[in-house]
Structure formats: structure tokens, C-alpha cells
Amino acid sequence: MLPAAFDYVRPSDLTETVQILAQRGDEGKLLAGGQSLIPLLKLRFALPEVLIDIGRLEGFEYVRVEGEQLRIGAGTRHAFLAASPVAREHAPALAAAAPQIADPIVRNWGTIGGSLAHADPAGDLGSVMIAANSDFVALSNRGERVLRAREFFEGPFTTALAPDELLVEIRVPLARGRAFGSYSKLERKIGDFATVGVAVCLDMDDGTCRTAGIGLTAVGATNLEAREAEVALSGRRLDNEAIEEASRRAADAADPTSDLRGSAEYKRDVVRVYVQRALKQAGGMNR
Amino acid sequence: MTTQHIEVTVNGTTHAADVEPRQLLAFFLREQLRLTGVHVGCDTTSCGVCTVLLDGVPIKSCTALAVQADGREIRTVEGLEQNGTLHPIQAAFMEEHGLQCGFCTPGMMMASVALLESNPNPSEEEIRWALSGNLCRCTGYMNIVKSVRRAAENIREENAVPVGAGEGR
Numbered sequence: 544m545l546p547a548a549f550d551y552v553r554p555s556d557l558t559e560t561v562q563i564l565a566q567r568g569d570e571g572k573l574l575a576g577g578q579s580l581i582p583l584l585k586l587r588f589a590l591p592e593v594l595i596d597i598g599r600l601e602g603f604e605y606v607r608v609e610g611e612q613l614r615i616g617a618g619t620r621h622a623f624l625a626a627s628p629v630a631r632e633h634a635p636a637l638a639a640a641a642p643q644i645a646d647p648i649v650r651n652w653g654t655i656g657g658s659l660a661h662a663d664p665a666g667d668l669g670s671v672m673i674a675a676n677s678d679f680v681a682l683s684n685r686g687e688r689v690l691r692a693r694e695f696f697e698g699p700f701t702t703a704l705a706p707d708e709l710l711v712e713i714r715v716p717l718a719r720g721r722a723f724g725s726y727s728k729l730e731r732k733i734g735d736f737a738t739v740g741v742a743v744c745l746d747m748d749d750g751t752c753r754t755a756g757i758g759l760t761a762v763g764a765t766n767l768e769a770r771e772a773e774v775a776l777s778g779r780r781l782d783n784e785a786i787e788e789a790s791r792r793a794a795d796a797a798d799p800t801s802d803l804r805g806s807a808e809y810k811r812d813v814v815r816v817y818v819q820r821a822l823k824q825a826g827g828m829n830r
Numbered sequence: 831m832t833t834q835h836i837e838v839t840v841n842g843t844t845h846a847a848d849v850e851p852r853q854l855l856a857f858f859l860r861e862q863l864r865l866t867g868v869h870v871g872c873d874t875t876s877c878g879v880c881t882v883l884l885d886g887v888p889i890k891s892c893t894a895l896a897v898q899a900d901g902r903e904i905r906t907v908e909g910l911e912q913n914g915t916l917h918p919i920q921a922a923f924m925e926e927h928g929l930q931c932g933f934c935t936p937g938m939m940m941a942s943v944a945l946l947e948s949n950p951n952p953s954e955e956e957i958r959w960a961l962s963g964n965l966c967r968c969t970g971y972m973n974i975v976k977s978v979r980r981a982a983e984n985i986r987e988e989n990a991v992p993v994g995a996g997e998g999r
Contacts, residue, residue, distance in 0.1 A: 646963030
């Protein structure tokens with residue numbers, strides 16, 4: 544499959560990138576690793592007039608701690624994140640998700656920023672970012688602004704980024720001492736999109752859940768937050784009753800459609816079971 | 831039609847070419863450089879038969895643009911054999927019957943080469959994970975895994991210091 548023709552520019556730094564975006568952002572697409580974009584180009588679902596290749600920008604791939612946040616360069620490849628000891632230590636849900644994205648070869652080139660900006664409702668990382676209450680930094684030649692992950696996904700393949708903006712950094716609050724984080728993904732085979740994915744981030748204090756974040760993959764028009772389930776857990780002892788209630792509410796938050804990967808009813812129940820399992824694990828209970 | 835000038839080193843030889851930006855790397859390698867060992871199967875990033883090494887890292891060349899390879903180094907299955915001697919991974923695929931129809935073989939071998947270069951002694955599980963982005967439509971996975979293990983053993987033996995070397999005089 545051959546993509547439709549497009550122009551190609553390769554800016555040498557972020558300053559040049561935002562200048563190009565200011566002029567051609569409406570008609571252009573940013574190319575990082577291309578692992579989401581190139582398939583769309585080949586299917587001619589995306590027909591940009593110009594590709595702006597940011598795949599080689601220097602200093603765009605990093606995972607480091609700054610203050611109370613884990614800061615991740617938008618150009619960080621999935622394989623780099625999956626191998627990062629800093630991510631493992633400070634962002635357990637993200638570290639759990641990283642090696643479950645796509646397949647190992649795709650992870651060599653696909654980037655964190657590209658995946659998030661692509662905003663596929665079946666993408667894994669958005670749910671993790673929602674559960675972890677992350678922030679995204681967007682840059683344009685108007686300046687920088689910080690967007691909350693929970694307000695970033697506006698619809699399928701649609702984000703709050705303006706046409707002249709690019710995602711430059713992801714900021715994940717550091718998991719504190721007793722934090723729990725997980726990402727559970729049901730997929731038909733490695734490399735397939737999630738049938739269902741569930742991200743859970745808990746701030747635990749001696750068996751009590753202080754705050755909870757739950758993000759859901761592939762069961763709605765965007766990655767979803769399971770708000771009612773989070774509220775049900777906040778400040779509550781993680782006992783069987785709390786777990787049952789939260790997992791039921793998370794299933795209620797899901798709005799899946801029936802397709803080849805499973806019926807809506809099945810997917811909603813997988814959400815319930817995966818949330819329940821994660822919470823039992825967090826509470827140190829046997830399944 | 832706008833074209834982009836690129837220079838790509840493939841299996842040790844640098845090629846200069848003018849390509850359309852939309853030209854996919856797999857088709858550049860197959861049609862312009864005639865490296866038809868780069869297979870195209872699903873054409874949708876699923877099967878991995880088009881796997882090549884870009885700066886030593888396996889990528890699916892059906893999901894890369896030729897312009898992305900500009901200034902970089904690519905290795906394909908054609909570059910494995912050196913001066914008439916098979917690469918250990920090729921020899922091992924032969925010894926262990928790691929190929930049936932042969933269609934997935936180039937991709938399997940390139941992914942395996944990258945694995946063995948970063949991990950000379952992988953466990954069966956590590957091999958299976960490393961090859962999980964490559965599909966074999968004959969489902970010959972048992973022998974593919976055996977081949978990679980055999981290649982790892984052969985490479986280690988080749989590199990090992992012979993018993994007694996360096997002792998006495």
C-alpha cells in the first residue's frame with residue numbers, strides 16, 4: 544500500500560518545528576516513529592499535505608525525575624521507557640504498560656508522544672496517564688501550556704492539541720512510598736490492539752486507599768476515567784466490599800461496542816474483573 | 831513530484847538515491863536496491879517478515895519511510911553471509927530446520943541477530959518474547975526457537991577461549 548503524495552520537511556530543532564507548525568500545522572502531520580501514522584497514511588485515512596519529521600530531534604528522548612514528577616520526553620521510544628529503571632521505580636503502572644504496547648519491534652520505533660497524540664481509544668498509554676493523573680506539555684510559537692491528561696482526549700483520534708502545537712513532554716506524578724500501579728491488558732495476540740485494558744494507580748496508607756486513579760482502554764470513544772470507582776475508593780479501607788463496589792462502578796463507566804474482539808457485555812465484565820484483580824493485588828489479598 | 835535526496839548504507843555499501851517522501855523503506859530496498867530478501871507480507875505492521883536492522887535495531891520496513899533511513903545504516907538478510915560463510919543464525923536455521931516455507935525466515939533471522947547481539951545467551955522465554963512481533967504462517971515456532979538457541983551456542987563456542995589456551999608455554 545502506497546501513501547498518497549506529501550511534502551516532507553525535517554526541522555533541526557524545536558524552534559524550527561513550531562515555526563513550521565505555525566505555517567502549515569493545519570495541513571501537516573508530525574512524524575515521530577511513525578508506528579501509528581504510517582499505517583494511517585498507507586490506508587489513506589490520513590492525507591496530510593506535509594509530514595514534519597521530528598524523529599531525529601536531539602534531546603527529545605529522556606526519562607528523568609524532576610521535583611515531584613517523572614518527566615518523559617515526547618520522543619521517547621517505547622523500548623527505551625520499558626528498559627528504564629527510573630520509570631520502574633517511580634511509575635509502576637507506566638512501567639507495567641510499556642512492555643505490553645504493540646510488539647517488541649514496533650516498540651523500537653514507536654514513541655510515547657506519538658502514541659498519545661494519536662489518541663486511539665484502544666491505545667494503552669492514555670489510560671495509564673489518566674490513572675496516574677499526568678500532565679502533558681504542549682509547545683507552539685505562542686509558548687508552552689500544560690494540559691491535564693484527563694482533559695486531553697476529546698474523541699477518537701482527537702486531542703486538545705491545537706494544530707500549531709506539538710506534545711513535548713509528559714509529566715507523571717511520582718508514585719510515593721506505598722503506591723500501587725498496574726496495567727492489565729487483554730489481547731488476542733501480541734501486537735493486537737487491546738480488547739480491554741485497565742490501568743490502576745493507588746496511593747495506599749496501611750491498607751487504606753488515600754486516592755485512586757483508574758483508566759480504561761478500548762471501551763469507549765476515548766481512553767476513559769472511571770470516576771465513580773475512584774470516588775468509591777478514596778479514603779476507604781481496601782476490603783472486599785470496597786473492591787466489589789469499585790469494580791462494579793468501573794464496569795459501569797465502560798461504554799464498549801461489540802466487535803470481533805468480543806461483545807459489549809463481555810468487555811464490560813472484563814473491566815470489572817481486571818479492576819477487581821488489581822485492587823485485590825494492591826490490598827495483598829488472594830484472588 | 832517532489833523527491834528527497836537520501837544516502838543510506840545498506841549491508842556496508844552506501845547508496846545515494848532520490849526518492850519520493852512517501853516511498854516505503856521495504857519497497858525502496860526491494861525495488862530500487864533489488865534486495866528481495868526483504869519480504870512484504872501483511873503490509874500492516876503485524877507479521878514482521880519485512881524486519882530489517884536500522885542502526886542495529888529491528889524495525890518493520892513496511893512501516894518506515896525511506897527518508898527516515900537517510901544517513902543511517904541498514905542490514906538485511908542479504909548482508910548476513912560474509913565471504914561465502916553463512917552467519918551462525920543462517921547455519922543454525924539450516925541445522926535445526928528453522929524454516930519450512932521460508933517466507934518469514936528473513937524477518938525471523940534479523941530479529942534473532944539483534945537479540946543475540948544484545949543478549950548472547952537468551953533463555954527460551956526471552957527468545958519467544960523477542961520474536962513475538964514475527965509470525966510464521968507454517969507455525970514452525972518450535973524449530974525457530976531451537977535454531978536461535980543453537981546459533982547462540984555456536985556463537986559462544988566460536989568466541990570461547992579454547993581450553994588450555996594461555997596456560998603453560
